[in-house]
Every structure is written in structure tokens, then in C-alpha cells.
Amino acid sequence: MYQRNFAKLILIALAFSTFACQSGGNIFQSAPASVAPATLRDVPAVKLNFRFETDVPAPPANAVQTTQTEERNAAVQNDFDQNRPQELVDKTIASPDKKRVLAVYHKAEDLPAEFRLDVYSADGKLIQKITHDGMAVHFAETIVWSPDSTALAFVAMARVAGAPSSQPGVSPTPENTNDSANMNGDANANSENANVENANAAPTPTPTPVAGAPNNILTFRTEQIYVCSSEGSDLKAVTQNEGLIYFYFVWSPDSSALAALAATYQEWNFYKTQSDLKGEIFVPAGRLRLIERTGRERRLDDNSTNVRPAWSPDSAKVADAFGTQVRIYDAVGDAPTQAAIQLRNQLLISSKAYDENEQLKEQSAATNANANANSNIALPTANANQTANTNAAVSQPIGSLPDESTLVSFNPIINLEWTEDKMLYAQTGYLKQMKNEGDSARSFLRWHRLIFSPQATALR
Numbered sequence: 001m002y003q004r005n006f007a008k009l010i011l012i013a014l015a016f017s018t019f020a021c022q023s024g025g026n027i028f029q030s031a032p033a034s035v036a037p038a039t040l041r042d043v044p045a046v047k048l049n050f051r052f053e054t055d056v057p058a059p060p061a062n063a064v065q066t067t068q069t070e071e072r073n074a075a076v077q078n079d080f081d082q083n084r085p086q087e088l089v090d091k092t093i094a095s096p097d098k099k100r101v102l103a104v105y106h107k108a109e110d111l112p113a114e115f116r117l118d119v120y121s122a123d124g125k126l127i128q129k130i131t132h133d134g135m136a137v138h139f140a141e142t143i144v145w146s147p148d149s150t151a152l153a154f155v156a157m158a159r160v161a162g163a164p165s166s167q168p169g170v171s172p173t174p175e176n177t178n179d180s181a182n183m184n185g186d187a188n189a190n191s192e193n194a195n196v197e198n199a200n201a202a203p204t205p206t207p208t209p210v211a212g213a214p215n216n217i218l219t220f221r222t223e224q225i226y227v228c229s230s231e232g233s234d235l236k237a238v239t240q241n242e243g244l245i246y247f248y249f250v251w252s253p254d255s256s257a258l259a260a261l262a263a264t265y266q267e268w269n270f271y272k273t274q275s276d277l278k279g280e281i282f283v284p285a286g287r288l289r290l291i292e293r294t295g296r297e298r299r300l301d302d303n304s305t306n307v308r309p310a311w312s313p314d315s316a317k318v319a320d321a322f323g324t325q326v327r328i329y330d331a332v333g334d335a336p337t338q339a340a341i342q343l344r345n346q347l348l349i350s351s352k353a354y355d356e357n358e359q360l361k362e363q364s365a366a367t368n369a370n371a372n373a374n375s376n377i378a379l380p381t382a383n384a385n386q387t388a389n390t391n392a393a394v395s396q397p398i399g400s401l402p403d404e405s406t407l408v409s410f411n412p413i414i415n416l417e418w419t420e421d422k423m424l425y426a427q428t429g430y431l432k433q434m435k436n437e438g439d440s441a442r443s444f445l446r447w448h449r450l451i452f453s454p455q456a457t458a459l460r
Helices: 002-023 074-083 174-201 265-278 344-373 379-393
Strands: 048-053 087-094 100-107 116-121 126-129 135-138 151-158 224-229 244-251 257-264 286-292 297-305 317-322 325-330 338-342 413-420 423-432 441-454
Touching: 048 338, 074 087, 074 100, 074 116, 116 135, 151 244, 224 244, 244 265, 244 286, 257 265, 257 297, 286 317, 297 317, 297 325, 317 413, 325 413, 344 441
Parallel strands: none
Antiparallel strands: 048 441, 087 100, 100 116, 116 126, 135 151, 151 224, 244 257, 257 286, 286 297, 317 325, 325 338, 413 423, 423 441
């Protein structure tokens, strides 16, 4: 009996073994383990988890990288004074590695807000003229070197002698408009005086011959983005969409692509007209686009925004803001995704708490001031009034969202700073930018942040 049972067990074991081999695996194999990706670069935007923190300290200064400097290069200025008296330097922009200096200048006959570009060595020797006479550089405030110092990006269009540009005198960085205009005006006046004195004092020396700017570069009737090497060569238009105006653009940290905003010519002029009628400084809004150095372009969103895009430090994602919403886009991969993070409710709740806290501070300060001015004021009465005012301000039913019309600190997102792969800062605030500086206002500037984490994925 024992032998028969043992034989049956052997046969059953062999049968299971044969089935397992034919099926290619262990029939007792456990479910796949759930683990998180090694880096957020591997996580699609649509698969990001996040935690939102309100009213946090501003991002650390060293986290917001300033890759280029605009301190006037004395050697470049001296070359213009000595060898180029008919051309006036508006500013110089040093590359991040400080080996090259871009000269932004104009001639007396050029229209306002139109510029020319040449690249110099750090010791003031002209290397290459970049723009030819038929090309006008616009939005000088947005010219930017790539983080690795190998390339330069700027906006330009066809120069039409005597004809106004699509937006004469308009800078897409309104917060710097007045300062930039004053700086340029003072710099031009000083430079012009210096040039006249130098011209009268001594003959102009013969400059070292330098190759002229290439004149076979395509130009368009609206502002397009151009890229050239750090030596000023290989100049090309990476956007070629006649009728679109490109303005804000930001290099990815790995210098492989640009995130830019673009608006149609009609949209630009319509909103500029509206701003002029209201006496406001024009703040353009556009649709976000991803532009590679090869010229390949992808529109990331159909909605307009005036907030500058922000890159993740790993160059894998781009973020932008639309009111109280932050959107994240994949910049790499064959099947890019995007995610919308709605922050309105969280901002409403935090703004209510912020307003109440500010009100208590004001009331406490007023109470102390009155107490110091008149020692006969009864503190219990003051405290009772303070409590009554606080209760009156908190009139929302329990469990409901605050009414945004009653909150002074509830404002849209106006700035983004992506300091770490997992941490994106968002600043809210009230901005009123008027042509009459006395009517402008900046208030309730508050920082918040999103902390990202990857969702767990199953490994098979």
C-alpha cells in the first residue's frame, strides 16, 4: 500500500513539473512587486503625485540660476568708441562661462526698439557680426545664452527702412520696461558724447578685418526665434511661422530646446490696443510651444498665458500657469503627456486664513497704538471689538469654500520657479502695471510650492 501511494505522489510531482516547464514559469509565482521609478524623469507628467504647501518662504536665491550677466563690458565699449563711432552700444551680455560677450547695439538711422548683434571675446576683440542689415532684433530684454554657453537665442524679423514694426517700442518684459528704456537712453547719450569726443580728438584707427554678417539668412514679417553658435556662426531661424510673434522663451537646463510663448499678429495688436486705451503697460499673452534646436516645434497648449514657462532641472518637463492652475508637460519621450493641477480651492482656503491673520495683526497694532496714545482705553472693550470684527469677517458657512470676492489676497499665479526635480514654486500676487508709474501696484505677493513624487508602478 505504501509503495502504491508513494508511486502516485511521484507521478503527481512529475505532472506538475512538466506543466510548469511547458508554461514557461513557476505556477506558484507571486504577483509583481510594486516599486517606484528611480527618478522623476522616468515618470510621465500625467502620473505625478503632488503635495501642495501654501505660504512658504521664497525659493532660495542660489536655486534660481542666473546664467548670464549684463554688466557693461568696458573692452567692448572701448572698441565701439574707438573703431565704430557711428554705432551705439545698448548693452553687453556675457555668456555663462564668461568667454564670449554679446554686443547689442544700433545705428542712428535704426528705428526705436530695433537692434543689431555682434559677438566679442571677453577681452574686447570682435569675433563675428551676427545680424545683417536686413535683420532687426526685437525684445532685447529676452536675448538669452544657453546654459552651456554653446548657443545664443534671440528674436528678430525683417528690417523695413522707415516702416514701423509690428509693435514699436513694446517690450514683452513690462516690469523692466521703464528701467530698460532709461538705461538705454542714458547709455546712448553718454556713448554718443564719447564717440563725438573721440572722433574729434584723433583719427579713427583701422579695425582688424572681420567677416561680415551672413546675408542669406531668412527673415520674416513677424518676430521669429533665431539661434546661433557662441562664435556667432550657424545662424538660423528655428521658428518659421509667418504671422506668429514669439516673445518669452527659456532654454532647457541641458541646452537642447526652448520653451516659448507665441501669439498671432492679430491677437498681439488687439490686446496692445486695449492696454493703450486703459493706460496700462502691455503684457502679451501667448500659447506655449516646445522648440528644439533642430527646428522641430510642438505646441503644448491651446490656451494663452502671460506667465513665463519653467523647466524642470532634469530638462524632462515644462510647467506653466493659467490663472490658479499649473500645467505640467512632458518634453521628452515618444508619447508625451500633460497634467493639469487645479489649485483654486487650496488657494481660496489659504487666502482666507492669510486675510484673517493679516486682519488680526492690523487690529492688534491699532489696539496697541491706541493704548499707548490714551491710557484710559479699556483693554477688555478693545478685545471685544476685535473679536466682533473677526467674527463678522468670517461669515462663510462651515464646510463651504470662501467667496473669492471677499478675499484680497486671492490672486492668480504670476511666476514659477522649478528649483528641484521634485519641487516647483508658484508665486501668486496682484499686479497693476500702468504707464503712469504712480498708478502701478504690486501687492499680496505670496509663494507656494508643489512637491512631486512618482506613483508606484508594477514591474513584470
